[in-house]
Each structure stands twice: as C-alpha cells, then as structure tokens.
Amino acid sequence: MSNRRDFLKKSSLLGLVGLTSNLISNNQLNAIESLGNQAQTNDAFTLTKLPYSYGALEPYFDKQTMEIHYTKHHQGYVDKLNALKSTNIDYASTDEIKCTHIDKSTAVAVRNNLGGHFNHTLFWTLLKPNPLGIANKPIGKLNNAINANFKTFDEFKIEFSDKALKLFGSGWCWLIVNDKGVLKIVTTPNQDNPLMQLGDERGKLILGLDVWEHAYYLKHQNKRKDYIEAWWNIINWDGCEELFSK
C-alpha cells in the first residue's frame, strides 16, 4: 500500500506543476510503476490518474468523449477485472507480464478486461495536449528506426492510418518491435494486444491507437478516418521514444 500511496502523492504534486512534455513522460513512468505496484501488493485494479484534464486534448479529442471513455469504458474494464478476483489471475506479476501469459485457453472475461485495462492505461500515456497545433513527429532513435523501416515518417503514417482504418469492427492498431527487432504495424481485435500469445505478430508495444467507436463516435460519428487524422496531432512521441529505448 505504501507504494501506491507514494504514487498518489507523486500524481498530486505533478498535477500542481503544469503540463509539459517531460511531465507527461514522468506520468508515463508513474503509470507503468502503478501497474507494477498493483500487482506486487495484490490490490484491486484501479484507474491510473490521467496526466491531463478531459478537455486538454481539444480540439482533436473532445472533452465529453474523453470523460466517458475514461470514467465509463476504462472504469468498466477495471470494475469487471476486480469482480474476477477469484479467478486465476497471477497477481505476482505486472500487468504487462500478465498480458504475455494470455493465450487461447485464457478465460474470455480475463482476456478482454485485462487487455482493456492495460491497453487504455498505455493509450492515455501516449497522448499529449497540443493546443497550438504544432507539427508533431517522432524523435530520437524511434524517428531513425521509422525512417529506416518505412522510408519516411509520411509513409509510415499512411500505412498506419490505412491499417487502422481498415480494421474490421473494434480493436487496436499498434506499432511494435517484433522478436527480430523489426518495427511492424499490426492490428488486434477487441481488447487483445501483441503482447498476448494470440496473433501471428507479437512484440514490444511502442504506440497504440484505440479504434473502438466509443473513442470517436460523439465527435466524428462514423468517420474513423477523421479521428485517426486528429490523433496524429496529439501523440506523445517522447513516451514512445522511452518505450522504444527501454
């Protein structure tokens, strides 16, 4: 519990400082730390504090969608996970490791709700406000790797957007590093992710986009393409660089 209290204290202090890209980067680390602490202390799963306000991602992600997405959808996965406490969840590991143990034999409720909680926790940390509409591009080693794998950032963007747009139904589009160290763009259905032992392409998560309709329907209705285009403006590339460099 002390670890968790420390995390909450840190979140409060950080909230007083204001929003900078470094702060979001710190929050990302805190979010990951929090997931680990939950596992170590066998606490109930909880929502990790957002590193910005619901309206901070305007005009790209609207305030109402963010609030409903976080307090209803993400909270729903957390609540359902906690209701599953009596099932065989290995609490002695981080949620990232728990995801790597999920396979086709895993109970569907555990797979969906653990995936939903983990994916959304990561998703929030890989967004950042951009109220001035400043050009938003990858940095550092990840930028170099994207250029080496996809020729240019623009070509990467086209391929990622196309896969996210064409994913049938609900799911996620990801940038991963596979077991050969190669960057790949992959999609997963529902709340699965490439950490799980489910799809053909598995690997370390660098970037993820939620393409469930609940992420965009209020603002963009059925126009997933508009939502994807808006998202490129608010990707937290500092956070992606940290994940890539780990």
Ligand SMILES: [Fe+2]
């Ligand atoms: Fe979602």
